Amino acid sequence: MIGGLRARRRARAAVRWATLATFAVALAFPFYWMLITAFKRTGDLYDLKNSPFLFHEAPTLEHVRFLFRETLFLRWLGNTGLAGLAVVAITLLFATPAAYALARLTGRWGERIGIGVFLTYLVPPTLLFIPLSRIVARLGLQDSLGSIILVYPSFTIPFSIWLLMGFFKSIPRELEDAAMVDGLSRFQTFVQLVIPISLSGILTVVIFSFTLVMQEFVYALTFISSASHQTVGVGVPIYLVRGDVYYWGSLMAACLISSLPIAILYNVFLDRFIAGFTVGSVK
């Protein structure tokens, strides 16, 4: 009986491993493929007789060198970093006080506004991009980083408010009251007590807003029309292709370089990021 149970358990573990391994291979394969392609010599890459899984000639850095020297890749990285910092700053500036106010607003109204904030997150770029492209043009921001710096906070702010509200709500009110009895103003309490306690929430907002600038595609494609003003997310898939010629080696190197760091960063914060989505619906 006990032996049977143990065998069953072992069988179950084996099934689990086989299933998960299959998924992992299928899901991670494109990234493995980027890695192989990025370091293969051009002749090797385009020789149909060779097995595509192996290196038949020594690996090369030629594609990576081409990417950094001959293309706008570094420029795109810089643009992404700059826009990312600006979006993070705007998001924190608007979302933190709003989330705090909503967390402390008692009664039905706080909740209703909270739900309203959440619903705006569902309105997609593909519904708004046509009117927004005119608004952006009217403001003289077309074809500049300014356009996305202005527009991205329209979805980072609602999401961040939603996420931070949860953090602020978990701070006991008595703690704040005590601080105010000790002579701190509400603003001082907020800056000296509430923000330090919620630091991990704020950090999540920073990471979320920054990575969004890397991931967003539709708005950047719509508003920015010259290659030199693009972010990585549009620059790499659209402008690294010249005419119908694909520089697959450099293209895959660019893909790898722009996705790995954010993957590592994100992996650390994944649980909290998802909590932001589920906090309203799962108690």
Next chain:
Amino acid sequence: MFLPAMLYVAALVGVPFVLAFLYSVGDVKVGSRGYHFVGLANFRSVFQNPAFFRALENSFIFTIASQVLVLVGATILALGLKDAFPGRRALRFLIVLPWVAPVSIGSIGWKWILDSLYSVINWVLIRLHLANQFSPPMWLGEPKLAMLSVILVHTWHMLLFATVILLAGMTSIPRDIPEAAEVDGAGFFRRLFQIEIPMMLPIINVAVLFGIVFTFTDMTVIYILTRGGPYDTTQVLPSLAFFTGILGSDLAEGAVISIFLVPMLVVVAWMMLRTASRAEVT
């Protein structure tokens, strides 16, 4: 204190939202500031375009097919990942990659994998004698295969998101109920379909609703893999709106096409609020 944030969002979400409706019944053009009400003229001309109905149909096929696949895959993955085991973190990193890497960049990786000449999938299929060496499948060049490809790539991208939501939901199920059922002799599938899945229904709801919104309104995978081709056979509403309104500069007709996303959003939002209020009651 929430006023500045609300104004910011209202100006960049609320205002364009209203404008989208106004554009659809007006004569807006690139470069001119005038606006005249033209009634349903734009709608009429969109309805005369067969590409629109194709895109409408494709939007539903694309959304339903990829969400079914996501749901099945995510349930299996979440069941596999829910308990701690050695190597879980490393495995999770690999599984997380498709979601966190920018979609546009993941899609270009797939474009290379599905290339007409150098596709690694075809290389394997030919070696296994499952495909003809002289006419291998053109993954992005034949209408049916192209649709299948964009659905699979989108599923690949969305799978993790649903998985993690389901995982969060699973941890909130009290462990003793399925365990008691096991002691009572209920087998794995019986426990899965009669206890675990019904108990997870609210959270599955959330995952599916988010998935529908993010799929129905997205065009990234399609834009990069096929540009809606071949011959508009993989065009969906968002991509058609982009080609018409942004690249084709027909703002009014582009707005009309986008407007058709709204009914779906309203239904999803309503169902989400219902799910949320139910969770509060129980």
